[in-house]
Amino acid sequence: MARPKSDDKRSAILEAAARIIAAEGLGATTAAIAKEAGISNGSLFTYFNTKTDLLNQLYIETKSEMAAEAIAGIPTDSDIRDQLLHLWTNWLGWSASCPEKRRTLAQLIVSDEITPESREAAKHSMTEMARILECGRENGPMRDVPRGLFIAMANAIADAAIDYMITDPANAEKYSMSAFDAFWRMIS
Amino acid sequence: MARPKSDDKRSAILEAAARIIAAEGLGATTAAIAKEAGISNGSLFTYFNTKTDLLNQLYIETKSEMAAEAIAGIPTDSDIRDQLLHLWTNWLGWSASCPEKRRTLAQLIVSDEITPESREAAKHSMTEMARILECGRENGPMRDVPRGLFIAMANAIADAAIDYMITDPANAEKYSMSAFDAFWRMIS
Amino acid sequence: MARPKSDDKRSAILEAAARIIAAEGLGATTAAIAKEAGISNGSLFTYFNTKTDLLNQLYIETKSEMAAEAIAGIPTDSDIRDQLLHLWTNWLGWSASCPEKRRTLAQLIVSDEITPESREAAKHSMTEMARILECGRENGPMRDVPRGLFIAMANAIADAAIDYMITDPANAEKYSMSAFDAFWRMIS
Amino acid sequence: MARPKSDDKRSAILEAAARIIAAEGLGATTAAIAKEAGISNGSLFTYFNTKTDLLNQLYIETKSEMAAEAIAGIPTDSDIRDQLLHLWTNWLGWSASCPEKRRTLAQLIVSDEITPESREAAKHSMTEMARILECGRENGPMRDVPRGLFIAMANAIADAAIDYMITDPANAEKYSMSAFDAFWRMIS
DNA sequence: GATGAATGAGTATTCATTCAT
DNA sequence: AATGAATGAATACTCATTCAT
Numbered sequence: 001m002a003r004p005k006s007d008d009k010r011s012a013i014l015e016a017a018a019r020i021i022a023a024e025g026l027g028a029t030t031a032a033i034a035k036e037a038g039i040s041n042g043s044l045f046t047y048f049n050t051k052t053d054l055l056n057q058l059y060i061e062t063k064s065e066m067a068a069e070a071i072a073g074i075p076t077d078s079d080i081r082d083q084l085l086h087l088w089t090n091w092l093g094w095s096a097s098c099p100e101k102r103r104t105l106a107q108l109i110v111s112d113e114i115t116p117e118s119r120e121a122a123k124h125s126m127t128e129m130a131r132i133l134e135c136g137r138e139n140g141p142m143r144d145v146p147r148g149l150f151i152a153m154a155n156a157i158a159d160a161a162i163d164y165m166i167t168d169p170a171n172a173e174k175y176s177m178s179a180f181d182a183f184w185r186m187i188s
Numbered sequence: 189m190a191r192p193k194s195d196d197k198r199s200a201i202l203e204a205a206a207r208i209i210a211a212e213g214l215g216a217t218t219a220a221i222a223k224e225a226g227i228s229n230g231s232l233f234t235y236f237n238t239k240t241d242l243l244n245q246l247y248i249e250t251k252s253e254m255a256a257e258a259i260a261g262i263p264t265d266s267d268i269r270d271q272l273l274h275l276w277t278n279w280l281g282w283s284a285s286c287p288e289k290r291r292t293l294a295q296l297i298v299s300d301e302i303t304p305e306s307r308e309a310a311k312h313s314m315t316e317m318a319r320i321l322e323c324g325r326e327n328g329p330m331r332d333v334p335r336g337l338f339i340a341m342a343n344a345i346a347d348a349a350i351d352y353m354i355t356d357p358a359n360a361e362k363y364s365m366s367a368f369d370a371f372w373r374m375i376s
Numbered sequence: 377m378a379r380p381k382s383d384d385k386r387s388a389i390l391e392a393a394a395r396i397i398a399a400e401g402l403g404a405t406t407a408a409i410a411k412e413a414g415i416s417n418g419s420l421f422t423y424f425n426t427k428t429d430l431l432n433q434l435y436i437e438t439k440s441e442m443a444a445e446a447i448a449g450i451p452t453d454s455d456i457r458d459q460l461l462h463l464w465t466n467w468l469g470w471s472a473s474c475p476e477k478r479r480t481l482a483q484l485i486v487s488d489e490i491t492p493e494s495r496e497a498a499k500h501s502m503t504e505m506a507r508i509l510e511c512g513r514e515n516g517p518m519r520d521v522p523r524g525l526f527i528a529m530a531n532a533i534a535d536a537a538i539d540y541m542i543t544d545p546a547n548a549e550k551y552s553m554s555a556f557d558a559f560w561r562m563i564s
Numbered sequence: 565m566a567r568p569k570s571d572d573k574r575s576a577i578l579e580a581a582a583r584i585i586a587a588e589g590l591g592a593t594t595a596a597i598a599k600e601a602g603i604s605n606g607s608l609f610t611y612f613n614t615k616t617d618l619l620n621q622l623y624i625e626t627k628s629e630m631a632a633e634a635i636a637g638i639p640t641d642s643d644i645r646d647q648l649l650h651l652w653t654n655w656l657g658w659s660a661s662c663p664e665k666r667r668t669l670a671q672l673i674v675s676d677e678i679t680p681e682s683r684e685a686a687k688h689s690m691t692e693m694a695r696i697l698e699c700g701r702e703n704g705p706m707r708d709v710p711r712g713l714f715i716a717m718a719n720a721i722a723d724a725a726i727d728y729m730i731t732d733p734a735n736a737e738k739y740s741m742s743a744f745d746a747f748w749r750m751i752s
Numbered sequence: 753g754a755t756g757a758a759t760g761a762g763t764a765t766t767c768a769t770t771c772a773t
Numbered sequence: 774a775a776t777g778a779a780t781g782a783a784t785a786c787t788c789a790t791t792c793a794t
Contacts, residue, residue, distance in 0.1 A: 555713075605776075
């Protein structure tokens with residue numbers, strides 16, 4: 001069966017995994033994850049066939065969640081700078097509020113365990129986010145830069161800011177804004 | 189002294205580790221690294237006390253090497269944009285030419301195995317590079333952004349470009365230049 | 377509960393350990409012990425956390441078993457010489473009939489792996505045996521010798537005899553009796 | 565060559581081994597022994613072919629030393645009780661004064677590494693000691709007990725006392741004497 | 753489905769011994 | 774002879790995965 005009974009349990013495992021991997025790295029044992037999720041050793045495998053499978057799904061779902069949060073409530077009628085600012089604030093705010101998911105994602109991104117298919121799937125869930133980002137450069141100086149490179153740069157700048165927001169939450173908003181200003185200068 | 193410890197062998201191990209880890213991740217076995225380095229299983233441990241030790245030294249030395257390459261031949265008399273461009277070109281060029289070291293570094297950066305001391309040591313070796321980068325923003329719009337955040341952003345943009353340079357070497361120079369232009373817009 | 381931990385299996389491991397250690401010494405591998413016990417390599421560690429732990433428990437349980445055998449069926453109404461003779465015969469008889477346990481115990485006794493706590497625990501299980509031994513000297517010439525030293529001497533004489541009983545089983549009873557006579561002369 | 569140049573170094577290794585093994589057990593590494601002896605790793609093997617060889621020689625020489633000390637200055641003209649008492653006092657005194665050698669010997673005695681040949685050799689070096697002990701029983705109640713068993717019993721009683729002498733040196737003499745009295749009662 | 757014991761392949765590290773210097 | 778680096782077999786213990794209950 002494609003999806004076993006309890007979706008709650010599935011989510012619990014995924015969230016437990018994020019927490020444990022944030023703390024212990026990808027070497028975290030499935031036993032530790034199961035324990036954190038409040039289930040038994042063996043039950044984990046009725047929800048995920050292998051550890052690799054669990055990791056891949058964690059990757060995809062975390063990325064999707066991030067993308068969904070980022071585009072929530074975008075004022076589609078406002079001008080592009082406002083839309084981008086809204087997106088940016090959502091994105092960095094969510095990421096900074098989930099340091100564990102973020103830290104885990106950082107490990108997953110560079111891991112061999114994540115298949116090309118998973119990477120592709122994650123990209124799909126970010127389509128809408130990417131589309132809005134794209135609008136920002138279509139008439140600007142970056143119009144000839146490959147789309148992927150441009151997205152990667154936006155990502156990179158955001159990431160740098162998020163690190164600072166997590167480390168020094170009191171000034172989180174300031175960091176977010178500084179980064180947005182830099183991003184805006186870059187594309188316009 | 190009988191058969192003194194050879195610096196060559198130490199380097200060979202470090203380079204073998206970079207190659208193997210790039211291919212297999214941090215889970216790469218010490219045996220595989222030793223074999224790639226052309227030494228015996230046990231000899232690895234006469235040069236590095238533990239695998240963690242090896243990983244930390246690999247991290248420090250790779251970062252140092254990168255920093256040293258980046259600042260080689262900087263035209264200190266030229267204007268700041270020229271200096272930055274030179275730095276940028278060195279940096280991205282070297283990184284793109286050593287995809288294995290780069291890939292390995294990406295894993296090490298997010299790993300728990302790397303101690304805060306190692307991270308600090310790596311920072312030290314990048315002082316000069318950071319200093320030059322700093323000159324670029326002292327009178328510009330980013331003058332009030334924290335130094336570390338600014339450096340992280342530069343890093344992030346470079347990284348994004350390097351990925352592209354590695355994936356599509358034919359257009360490497362173009363990507364490098366586009367990224368530099370974006371960076372320059374960001375800081376000026 | 378799924379497949380509860382089996383006490384039989386625990387005992388099987390302990391007995392396998394006694395057999396293997398008797399043959400190969402304390403350097404015996406956990407793999408060899410597991411194989412002899414008919415379980416897998418890893419299962420040994422669901423019953424004992426470490427090899428040291430296994431060794432300590434083996435020590436304690438073997439000593440307890442010996443003590444229990446020694447005092448079985450003591451004729452508490454008979455005079456003290458009869459009681460001692462019964463104890464002595466039980467004790468030497470059991471020890472001589474389990475040369476493997478005995479040989480293993482000899483190694484364990486001098487090993488660093490055995491903790492003071494284990495030694496203390498073993499002493500407790502021999503309380504009753506020691507009490508009867510004690511009765512034998514309370515009015516005799518050894519009345520002022522420290523209790524522990526007296527017990528150690530009894531032990532030592534018995535041990536010497538047991539070695540002979542094992543080596544030359546045909547005359548086992550004779551050796552046992554000679555040793556008892558010597559012991560009796562010593563204390564009366 | 566049967567005996568390499570420096571006999572001093574050979575002895576130094578043997579004594580270092582006794583000290584280290586007393587502290588760390590038979591698992592003590594040859595490297596640790598070499599270091600304690602003040603020589604290099606590899607040099608140990610110009611004096612002893614293998615670790616087993618070292619252990620066997622340590623066994624033989626320690627036993628010989630003990631035997632030699634035990635019979636030093638025996639008053640051959642005195643009556644047998646005096647002779648035995650002298651022997652006993654020498655023996656226990658020496659053993660109690662070298663707790664490391666004693667402890668090491670205890671481990672060696674039960675070890676598989678010691679060959680039957682070594683055990684035989686050790687017995688030879690104790691011939692004279694055994695001869696004197698023998699005199700003590702030839703007309704007594706133990707006259708029909710096998711010689712080896714009798715010796716083992718003497719040994720065992722002495723051993724028990726030595727333990728106490730080491731643990732509580734202040735009363736060493738008392739323990740030695742108590743044990744002798746017990747021994748004398750046993751044989752006469 | 754849930755549980756946790758059973759499995760056994762896998763791995764860092766150690767150490768007796770050898771050998772180049 | 775002396776040194777200590779090099780060797781590689783050996784081993785306790787781990788952990789993803791399976792399976793009996």
